[in-house]
Amino acid sequence: MASIINGKNKRVGVIGAGPAGLTAAYELAKAGIAVEVFEASKYVGGLAKTISLWNQRVDTGPHRFFSDDTRVNKLWLEVVGKDYKIIDRLTRIFYKNKFYFYPLKPFNALFNLGIWESFICLISYFKEKIKPTKLDGSFETWVVNRFGRRLFEIFFKTYSEKLWGISCKDLDEDFAAQRIKKLSLLEAIKNAIFQKTDITHKTLADQFAYPIQGTGMVYERMADFINSHGGKVHLEKPVNRVVTKNKKVTGIELVGGEIKDYDHIISSMPITLLVNRLDEVPNEVKTVSESLKFRNTILVYLNIESQNLFPDNWLYVHSSDLKLGRITNFRNWVPELYGEEKSTIVALEYWCNDDEPLWSEKDNVLIDLGKKELAQAGLLKNSKVLDGYVYRISRCYPVYNRGYKGKLNLVESFLDSISGLTVIGRYGAFKYNNQDHSILMGLLAAENIIKSTRHDLWKINTDYETYQEASVITKTGLQKK
Ligand SMILES: Cc1cc2nc3c(=O)[nH]c(=O)nc-3n(C[C@H](O)[C@H](O)[C@H](O)COP(=O)(O)OP(=O)(O)OC[C@H]3O[C@@H](n4cnc5c(N)ncnc54)[C@H](O)[C@@H]3O)c2cc1C
Missing domain, CATH: 3.50.50.60 (FAD/NAD(P)-binding domain)
Incomplete structure (x- = not known):
C-alpha cells in the first residue's frame, strides 16, 4: 500500500x-x-x-475464532487473557430433514444419503477423476472438479446460491479457494477411516477458542x-x-x-x-x-422457552424449501452467555440484496417467518417463542x-x-x-x-x-x- x-x-x-x-x-x-x-x-x-438481548449475550451470527498465524493468536491472547474457553465444535448441515456433520463425515453422509444416492455420488466423483470438468474460473467448476457434480448439487449449490444470490456459475472460484481450500473427499474418507487427529486443514478444525463474554x-x-x-x-x-x-x-x-x-x-x-x-x-x-456488490444479512433472533432445542453451535440450512440459511444456537457456546436465564436464543440468518422485498420487510413479518421456518424444520419442537428481534446488516458479504x-x-x-x-x-x-x-x-x-x-x-x-x-x-x- x-x-x-x-x-x-x-x-x-x-x-x-x-x-x-x-x-x-x-x-x-x-x-x-x-x-x-x-x-x-x-x-x-x-x-x-456482542450485544445484550433478553438478559443474555449474543453475537451477530456464529463467530468461531480460528487462526494459525502466531501474530494473530498472540494478540488475541494478549487481549483475552485467560477469559476464554475451548469449545468442541458441533455444526451440521440440515438437508431434506436430515443432519449431516460438517465438516462431512463419510459414514454419516453414507447413512443419511442411503446406499443408492451414495453410489451415485461416488460414480460422479470418480467420473471427475477420470475426465475432470474443465475449470473456467467459476465456483461451480472448481467444486465439481474436486468433489463430483452430485456432491456439488447436494452440499454446495443450494447453500451457496442462497448466500450469494447468484448462480454458482457466476461466483468466482476464489470463494472456494479461500473457504474450502485443500479439502478433498479422499482426505475426509481417510480421516474417517483412520480417525486422524492431526488437524491438517482449516475446514476440519473441530475445536476453537471463544471469549467467555x-x-x-x-x-x-x-x-x-x-x-x-x-x-x-x-x-x-x-x-x-x-x-x-x-x-x-x-x-x-x-x-x-x-x-x-x-x-x-x-x-x-x-x-x-x-x-x-x-x-x-x-x-x-x-x-x-x-x-462491486455486497450482499446483506437479516438476523432474526428468537427467544425460545426451551433449553435443549438442538445440540449444535450452528446449523447450515441447505434445504431449498426454507429461505433461512443458517441458525446459531447461543445456548451451546459458553454458559456465561446465558447466565441464569432458562430460555434459548437462536439467530436465523436470511441473505438478500437491497432491491429484494425481504430487505424492506417489516420486523413482525420477519419474526413470523423465522418462527414458521423453525417449526417447519422440526427444530421448534412445540416450544413457545417468547419474543423476537430483527437486526439488519447492510453490505455484509463482498460478492465475488x-x-x-x-x-x-x-x-x-x-x-x-x-x-x-x-x-x-x-x-x-x-x-x-x-x-x-x-x-x-x-x-x-x-x-x-x-x-x-x-x-x-x-x-x-x-x-x-x-x-x-x-x-x-x-x-x-x-x-x-
Ligand atoms: C453472520 C456472520 C458470521 C460470521 N462468522 C464468523 C466466524 O465464525 N469467524 C470469524 O472469524 N468471522 C466471522 N464473521 C466475520 C467477521 O465478523 C468479520 O470478518 C469481521 O467483523 C470483519 O472486521 P472488519 O473490521 O474488517 O469489518 P466490520 O466488522 O464490518 O467493521 C467495520 C466497522 O466500520 C464501521 N463503519 C462503516 N462505515 C463507517 C463510516 N462511514 N464511518 C464510521 N464507521 C463506519 C461499521 O459500523 C463497523 O463497526 C462472520 C460475520 C457474519 C456477519
Missing part, C-alpha cells in the same frame, strides 16, 4: 471500530501514537460485536485499552469522506460537516463509499468501484462475482496512489475476511506506520503465505505447530 509515515508525532485517524480498525488503533496506542477511531454505530466490534469482548477490551492509553474511540460518529489535497490525505469529514485533520487515515468503511466520496477519482475507477478481481485491482491501484491512506477490513478492502484476516490487516497496517514496513495488505486473505510461524490456541495458551 502507498505512503508510509513514520514517527510518533503523526496524527492517525481510523474509520470503523470493527476488528480491523480496532486492531490497528490498539497497536498504534501501544506504540504511543495518539490515535482516534470514528465508529458509525453505538457499538464496537463491527460484525463481530462473547466474541465482542475482544473488541470491547481493545477499545478500553485505546481510550486509556492516549487514544479515543468515538461512537456514533460516522465518517462521510476522507479529505485529500493533491493526492495526499489531509483528514476526514464527519457526517454533519466537521473536518478533522490527520496525516494518515486507516479506513475500514465500505470501499465503494470510500472511493465514491473521494476527490479526483478517475471515471473508470468510479464505474468499476460501483460495480466472476471477474471481480480485475475490477478490484484497478480500485486498489488508485487507492495506493493516495499518500497517507491505508485501506483494510472486510468491506473496507472487499475481502471475504474472517476476524483473523481483519485482525492481521489491522496489525500490519499499524506496523507499516510504526516501523515503516511495506506489507502489502491487499494480499491478505488472497495469497498471503509468507509468514511461516504457525500456532493454535489451546486451553493452556499458545501452542506452536
